Amino acid sequence: CSLLALAGAQQNPPVWPGSVQVFGPGDTGIADAVNAAYATNGGKKDHGQFATKNFAFLFKPGFYTDDIPVGFYTQVLGLGMSPNDVEFAGPKGVYCEEGSTDYHVGALDTFWRGAEGFRSTSNYTWFGETSGMLWAVSQAAPLRRVHVDNDLLLFQYEKGDAAGYASGGFMADAQVDGSVLSGSQQQWMTRNSQIFSFPNGVLNMVFVGVEGAPAGSCGQHANAIPSVTVDEAPVIAEKPFITIDTEGLYYLNIPVVRRSARGVDTETPQQVGFEQVFVAREGDTAAEINVQLAKGMHVVISPGTYVFEETLKVTVANTVILGLGLPILVAGNGDSIIQVGDVDGVRVAGMIFEAGPVASRTLIQWGTGLYAGSPLNPGVMSDIYGRVGGPGRYPNVLTTKMVTVASGHVVGDNLWLWRADHTAAGVTTPVDNRCQHGLEVTGDDVTMYGLAVEHTLQDLTLWTGERGRTFFYQSELPYGVDQQQWGDAGYVGYRVGPIVQSHEAWGVGVYHYFRDHSVTAQSGIACPDHLVPYFHSPLTVFLNGNGVVKHVINQLGNASGVGAAGSTHYCPSASKIPQEQCNVGDVVSCSGTFWGTACRGNQCCPDSSTCPSASADFAGCPKPKAVDCTAGATGIFVV
Numbered sequence: 001c002s003l004l005a006l007a008g009a010q011q012n013p014p015v016w017p018g019s020v021q022v023f024g025p026g027d028t029g030i031a032d033a034v035n036a037a038y039a040t041n042g043g044k045k046d047h048g049q050f051a052t053k054n055f056a057f058l059f060k061p062g063f064y065t066d067d068i069p070v071g072f073y074t075q076v077l078g079l080g081m082s083p084n085d086v087e088f089a090g091p092k093g094v095y096c097e098e099g100s101t102d103y104h105v106g107a108l109d110t111f112w113r114g115a116e117g118f119r120s121t122s123n124y125t126w127f128g129e130t131s132g133m134l135w136a137v138s139q140a141a142p143l144r145r146v147h148v149d150n151d152l153l154l155f156q157y158e159k160g161d162a163a164g165y166a167s168g169g170f171m172a173d174a175q176v177d178g179s180v181l182s183g184s185q186q187q188w189m190t191r192n193s194q195i196f197s198f199p200n201g202v203l204n205m206v207f208v209g210v211e212g213a214p215a216g217s218c219g220q221h222a223n224a225i226p227s228v229t230v231d232e233a234p235v236i237a238e239k240p241f242i243t244i245d246t247e248g249l250y251y252l253n254i255p256v257v258r259r260s261a262r263g264v265d266t267e268t269p270q271q272v273g274f275e276q277v278f279v280a281r282e283g284d285t286a287a288e289i290n291v292q293l294a295k296g297m298h299v300v301i302s303p304g305t306y307v308f309e310e311t312l313k314v315t316v317a318n319t320v321i322l323g324l325g326l327p328i329l330v331a332g333n334g335d336s337i338i339q340v341g342d343v344d345g346v347r348v349a350g351m352i353f354e355a356g357p358v359a360s361r362t363l364i365q366w367g368t369g370l371y372a373g374s375p376l377n378p379g380v381m382s383d384i385y386g387r388v389g390g391p392g393r394y395p396n397v398l399t400t401k402m403v404t405v406a407s408g409h410v411v412g413d414n415l416w417l418w419r420a421d422h423t424a425a426g427v428t429t430p431v432d433n434r435c436q437h438g439l440e441v442t443g444d445d446v447t448m449y450g451l452a453v454e455h456t457l458q459d460l461t462l463w464t465g466e467r468g469r470t471f472f473y474q475s476e477l478p479y480g481v482d483q484q485q486w487g488d489a490g491y492v493g494y495r496v497g498p499i500v501q502s503h504e505a506w507g508v509g510v511y512h513y514f515r516d517h518s519v520t521a522q523s524g525i526a527c528p529d530h531l532v533p534y535f536h537s538p539l540t541v542f543l544n545g546n547g548v549v550k551h552v553i554n555q556l557g558n559a560s561g562v563g564a565a566g567s568t569h570y571c572p573s574a575s576k577i578p579q580e581q582c583n584v585g586d587v588v589s590c591s592g593t594f595w596g597t598a599c600r601g602n603q604c605c606p607d608s609s610t611c612p613s614a615s616a617d618f619a620g621c622p623k624p625k626a627v628d629c630t631a632g633a634t635g636i637f638v639v
Contacts, residue, residue: 008295012274017281019303025062034068042071046099046109050391050424054303056325061085067092070113075325078117079244083147086118093122098136098156098164106164107136119147127157138167139416140385148176155183170414170450173264189450189472201225206472206507209233209262218537218571228507228537233261239349239382240320250274286310307332317343323350334358342371349382360399367407378409389420389433398434405441412448419455429480441465464497473508479515487519496527504534511541519547541567582629586613
């Protein structure tokens, strides 16, 4: 470590505030603590959605039999180097139930929480014969660094055959030995994981670098889920995490940058002792934190709400700012909340950035626009949530943009940028909580995984940098606009600038619910015509209400809306699949119930049958091939 860092060394172990509780195996009071938090920030009718308390529960390596419900503004974190170091074996283990028993609401508002760094061996029967770990959530509720021994349930039935609606979601660096059952999830992003199967899908399921992912299918087809499957993540670094050693000392772990990454991260992270980590507590000012940043300290921000009267400034390369318990950072005086300078390798993760009562230009400013960045050491944003309105902290809040990326070689990993469609006081209109854009990218070589932007009043995402890439995009157009405010203005859910030469996107979805007026929009996505072939499986979705979006991308793709389809994908190459033959060892689809689940060569499908592209002498599965594409069987995806 640097002499500068040693000169201002911090205490290790740190003195955590009361909003952070650390448990060890055999500790009493675990159930009391987590249930008290859940009584404040969880339960039905989305209780606690705009609560004022945040919680982080940290678990030392060991074996736990407690059930841990996870409510709003709550994070459960294992402190081991491996997810297997912290095991939850209670009937339910770590779990999240949907926030409403009304299936029309279900998990649609089950936001702002997270769970990381543990193994779940729980196998509770939640409904019918469906059992496993329950994580029924929507946006801003990721699972990371988990090992699930049994099935993982991403939705919940309340009664009869009505599954609660859900609008998730994100999972990364996860191993699921059972099936991932998405049920009623409208969409889901899975990155760099290992799963047994993912048999369900509604609108847009995206897999990047996932072992066991289903074969891609543009739109809904017989025996195929609407999905996009990309073999490898071109560049990624996992979210930083905290560990504890046997002496009780804490470390900040900074995962390495991986390229062409597939499966979970097995690389050894850089490890920094908490002597070089400043732990910010609720009540600390931006000025106090900036003193530590200027010294070269990393910063962990404890759970709570921080109203900043000046900007956090990151000017030292490779700095990490990590939030615990989803701390809420509020722009108090119209400045941006954080500015990352023209430096490489900065990691910012795990926080809510909230607009304040004085107009900001942007809440997050990454770079000045004068720096190309480093392909070897990109900056990374992980689990970053923008919010314009919601809690009712002020009568009205506003910002022009939520996130601005002006540097090159920046990676975003699970961003939800939300102009509130509802607040603690009720629904909103276009005069409330004004925000023009969720994300603006002017830097080159920027990559986004799991990007969601909702309800801003102009183009939701505006991208003018070159060689941008987006893997999964979920957006909802603003609800209360009229024809003049939206359709005549020509705004879209995702726009690539007119002179951009290179851009590629997978699974870009634009959803619409024109609640108050009948609006006709020309398109959900706009880009230069030469880039249309580089949008893979784009779609528009009519959720409810009035009006129509006439095309998916530019003037291509069918309409969605009143008198048109409920959802429509633009699939110019759909006629190319399925193919009739494969070679031994090709990545293909399983057959029958698990058609759409990928397998390769000498492997077994989820129903124990042999993969259709296995060699003729392979006898390692309980069941033989149901179909054999090496012999010319039809109806098999060859990827």
